[in-house]
Amino acid sequence: MARVGSERVRRRPTRAGVVLDPNMIIDAALRLIEAPGGNALTVRRLGVELGADPSAIYRYFRDLDALLLAIADRLIGDSLAGFEAGPDWLVSLRELGERVHRSMLKHPRLVQLRSTRFTAGPNELRADDIGIGLLLSAGFAGSDAVRHFRDFIDTALALATMDAAELTPSQQQTEDRALAAAYASLPAEEYPHLAAVRGDLPQVTASAFPGVLDKLIDALSRAAPGAG
Structure with a gap:
């Protein structure tokens, strides 16, 4: 995933005086991905976030896809902690x-x-x-x-x-109201089995x-x- 092992990368300070490493880049990329308003990850924005020239990212990851795979692998590691x-x-x-x-x-x-x-x-x-x-x-x-x-x-x-x-909260509320109305008005002659379990149908929206x-x-x- 990484272009070269981190220990072999020439670790030069950024213009902000910060020395980059793969974990620092992954942390910054995660912040951008999870930013309010939607995924904001681009190489240019990542450079701004790190206070580095965007091209510096390519000393650690061959491209943005490789960085995303490294992020995914980090999250797997987090899930295994302990x-x-x-x-x-x-x-x-x-x-x-x-x-x-x-x-x-x-x-x-x-x-x-x-x-x-x-x-x-x-x-x-x-x-x-x-x-x-x-x-x-x-x-x-x-x-x-x-x-x-x-x-x-x-x-x-x-x-x-x-x-x-x-x-969104609005979408969830609209969906809940629509389902409740549909379940309440099920005609038994048309949907006999659904009508028989009408009270249990809200379970359909719970996680399987x-x-x-x-x-x-x-x-x-x-x-x-x-x-x-």
Whole structure:
């Protein structure tokens, strides 16, 4: 991702007297991405934020895309902070999924990037190593461990992407009112099954993540070699 290792970059002070490093650039880029009013990240604005010539960024990252992948890898690392796999592989796998989901919701403007791209960075590799290791410890063969972890993590990422969709308060209120009105006026003769569960229909708008996570954990528990 980085153009060259940070220790080999000629670390020159910026015009503001600050010596850049990759982490400093990532911090500044995150501030711009999460700025009020929308993502403001451009190389020019990043240079202003750092008090450096924009071209200085290219001494650390080959282009803006490489910087974005480095940011994504940093966020994966943040989500793993303090995590240690315990003796119960199902409990640890659940925690891993929950950490991924929370991290995605914390940075909603980066969910599309994180759910569709591989960073190939050290933190993503560590997360994959942990997850696949948990499944191997449960007795799954290598190919099955890889396949199950892919399904598990992609589901967590996809649901987090849906949950992180940014609606304005006005949009959310309009949507809630429209759904409430639609549910209240359902004619039983036309929609008999929906009318029968009318009082439970508001659950449709709740996050599916907790329930799907339960189902995934249960399915893996049953599929593990030696299970019941």
